[in-house]
Amino acid sequence: MLRLPKFTLHRPTSAADAVRIAAGHGPEASYVAGGTDLYPNMKRRVQRPTHVVSLSRCADLRSRAGVAGAEVTLGAMTTLTAIERDPWLQEHYPAFVHAASVISTPLLRNMGTIGGNLLLDTRCNYYDQNYEWRESISFCMKCDGSTCWVAPSSPRCWAVQSSDTVPLLCAIGAHVTLLGPDGERRIPLTDLYRDDGIAYTTKRPGELLTHLHLPALNGWRASYRKLRRRGSFDFPVLGVGACLHFDGDVVTRAEVRIGGAGSHAIPAVKTAAMLVGQRLRRDDAASGELIRAAAQEAYKPTRAMDNTDLDAAWRKKMAPVFVSRAIQDCL
Amino acid sequence: MTSSKVLGTFVVNGEPHEVAYAPHKTLLEVLREDLGLTGTKHGCELGECGACTVLLDGTPVVSCLVLAQEVEGRAIRTIEGLADGPDLHPLQDLFAELGASQCGYCSAGFMLAASELLERNPDPTRDEIRAAVAGNICRCTGYIKIFEAIELAAARLRGEQGQPTREMLYGS
Numbered sequence: 001m002l003r004l005p006k007f008t009l010h011r012p013t014s015a016a017d018a019v020r021i022a023a024g025h026g027p028e029a030s031y032v033a034g035g036t037d038l039y040p041n042m043k044r045r046v047q048r049p050t051h052v053v054s055l056s057r058c059a060d061l062r063s064r065a066g067v068a069g070a071e072v073t074l075g076a077m078t079t080l081t082a083i084e085r086d087p088w089l090q091e092h093y094p095a096f097v098h099a100a101s102v103i104s105t106p107l108l109r110n111m112g113t114i115g116g117n118l119l120l121d122t123r124c125n126y127y128d129q130n131y132e133w134r135e136s137i138s139f140c141m142k143c144d145g146s147t148c149w150v151a152p153s154s155p156r157c158w159a160v161q162s163s164d165t166v167p168l169l170c171a172i173g174a175h176v177t178l179l180g181p182d183g184e185r186r187i188p189l190t191d192l193y194r195d196d197g198i199a200y201t202t203k204r205p206g207e208l209l210t211h212l213h214l215p216a217l218n219g220w221r222a223s224y225r226k227l228r229r230r231g232s233f234d235f236p237v238l239g240v241g242a243c244l245h246f247d248g249d250v251v252t253r254a255e256v257r258i259g260g261a262g263s264h265a266i267p268a269v270k271t272a273a274m275l276v277g278q279r280l281r282r283d284d285a286a287s288g289e290l291i292r293a294a295a296q297e298a299y300k301p302t303r304a305m306d307n308t309d310l311d312a313a314w315r316k317k318m319a320p321v322f323v324s325r326a327i328q329d330c331l
Numbered sequence: 332m333t334s335s336k337v338l339g340t341f342v343v344n345g346e347p348h349e350v351a352y353a354p355h356k357t358l359l360e361v362l363r364e365d366l367g368l369t370g371t372k373h374g375c376e377l378g379e380c381g382a383c384t385v386l387l388d389g390t391p392v393v394s395c396l397v398l399a400q401e402v403e404g405r406a407i408r409t410i411e412g413l414a415d416g417p418d419l420h421p422l423q424d425l426f427a428e429l430g431a432s433q434c435g436y437c438s439a440g441f442m443l444a445a446s447e448l449l450e451r452n453p454d455p456t457r458d459e460i461r462a463a464v465a466g467n468i469c470r471c472t473g474y475i476k477i478f479e480a481i482e483l484a485a486a487r488l489r490g491e492q493g494q495p496t497r498e499m500l501y502g503s
Contacts (some may be wrong), residue, residue, distance in 0.1 A: 001373075001376065002376040002377065003355075003360070004356070004357065004398075005355065006353075006355050007355055008354075009354065009355075009398065009400050009401075011400075011401070035396050035397070035398065036378055036396055039378075039396045040377040040396065043376060043377065044377075054398070054401060056401055081390075105381070105466025106444070106462065106463060106465060106466050107378070107381055107384060107391050107392060107393050107444065107466035107467075108378055108393065108396075110390050110391060110392055111392050111393070111396065111397070232461070232462075232465035233379075233465055233466065
């Protein structure tokens with residue numbers, strides 16, 4: 001049986017109290033939102049906080065504020081089901097709602113939150129295993145060991161960014177607010193992440209992600225395309241977020257992020273650069289050609305490794321295909 | 332860190348139960364080990380299989396990832412509370428009639444997830460049913476009989492006859 005280790009639970013009623021309690025326990029403390037990532041990790045003994053600070057009673061983390069045409073702010077404790085079923089978000093932020101709706105299963109979306117999904121632990125076939133399994137390979141670099149079994153000569157960990165919302169939200173330019181012992185700060189979501197399987201965020205000790213800010217709607221269009229084995233339930237083994245800004249049918253800004261294929265949502269810089277300034281139209285042969293050529297540039301930066309489901313070389317080959325489809329969706 | 336038990340009240344199937352339990356236990360563990368309600372099944376323990384599905388304030392969740400301390404006092408419904416006294420829920424009747432339950436390990440989770448769907452959507456399409464039970468895994472049936480059972484249960488809950496066809500029972 002996989003049981004949780006012993007720990008002390010704290011149930012504060014505000015974000016400020018949660019931060020204060022966590023600060024009192026330093027690295028021994030962990031926040032928990034829906035519990036769908038932390039508790040499995042605790043059962044596998046890859047995360048071992050002795051103090052767990054639950055955010056379930058923090059009413060100030062469940063709000064939605066903002067109107068169409070202005071920035072929209074979501075509390076970090078908004079469940080993924082609440083996002084999926086919100087008619088207003090469905091109308092105004094359909095790509096975001098789609099990305100949230102393809103996460104995991106309905107049962108886990110009823111529990112899991114947007115804050116938790118943004119901070120989802122990186123995943124790896126050698127890490128997401130129980131203690132005895134990991135012990136049998138002398139553990140891995142991400143937890144209890146020193147070798148990265150995906151790339152044994154590697155000085156770094158290659159665990160994979162596996163959140164569905166992150167590539168999309170990075171592409172559209174979302175921001176987040178973090179509350180810590182030293183006060184509050186607001187950063188672009190892209191600055192929250194680092195290209196490292198272990199230290200995959202820039203969150204400072206004790207900081208709590210309190211809010212997600214979706215950018216105002218001003219003519220940009222976005223899409224998220226997910227590759228997984230089962231249509232019903234799986235982490236992305238490739239997840240492409242794309243966002244295009246237009247002046248008429250001329251692309252003024254483009255951002256493409258490749259998830260599930262590296263330790264962060266990788267920016268497809270060349271792809272985006274090839275699109276800016278170009279005239280793109282739906283069902284237009286020249287536009288199709290240009291998009292295919294630009295999408296091909298996403299092959300190289302995609303770092304698919306043999307540490308998730310499905311064949312790594314095939315996942316890498318699929319990157320231009322999914323990038324192309326995501327861009328087409330934006331037309 | 333505390334290792335002794337704590338005292339709490341869980342409202343399961345409408346009845347309050349006061350119980351002493353270890354504070355790091357999940358709802359699944361308290362239901363099965365401290366309340367003796369073993370209808371909720373113990374599968375992967377990681378939220379992947381749905382065998383431990385229960386309704387929490389009417390919403391289906393996997394009880395293996397719910398901390399018991401978090402749900403004291405909240406309305407918990409388990410498979411033991413799906414029937415109305417001696418009358419089985421139409422889902423239970425239909426799972427039995429169609430053979431939608433074979434080894435039976437997944438059935439409680441499926442029926443609870445489906446019961447919430449039917450509360451929310453009395454006339455779901457096959458695709459809506461498939462989406463609603465996407466978090467519940469069955470290794471025996473191949474799912475078709477489960478979908479058919481949910482469809483016929485929906486019909487019976489709407490006051491229609493909901494009788495299985497000959498094909499559903501005996502194949503074509």
